[in-house]
Amino acid sequence: MASGQLVTSASFLRIILVLEGEKAARKAAVKVLEMALERDDLSLIADLMRFLEPSRYLLDCPSLPSNFLLTIAQRRGSELTPMESTLVSILCA
Numbered sequence: 048m049a050s051g052q053l054v055t056s057a058s059f060l061r062i063i064l065v066l067e068g069e070k071a072a073r074k075a076a077v078k079v080l081e082m083a084l085e086r087d088d089l090s091l092i093a094d095l096m097r098f099l100e101p102s103r104y105l106l107d108c109p110s111l112p113s114n115f116l117l118t119i120a121q122r123r124g125s126e127l128t129p130m131e132s133t134l135v136s137i138l139c140a
Contacts (some may be wrong), residue, residue, distance in 0.1 A: 087130050
């Protein structure tokens with residue numbers, strides 16, 4: 048999927064949320080997030096994380112990015128990448 052298509056996919060998440068519900072929107076958001084992580088798209092990753100866990104991001108920033116990214120890393124069978132660790136630092140600064 049091209050970068051522009053990835054951003055377009057992310058734009059449709061709110062529509063999916065309204066039409067299909069939270070479960071479908073979260074599932075779609077995780078798929079888009081995994082592709083954004085593969086492309087090291089920090090801006091899109093940050094937006095997707097805020098979409099997936101808005102209240103936790105605002106109230107307890109340090110726990111969300113590390114736990115959430117660690118979950119993604121575990122699903123693919125590896126540790127956090129240097130880029131993902133940098134993302135945690137940027138989001139929680």
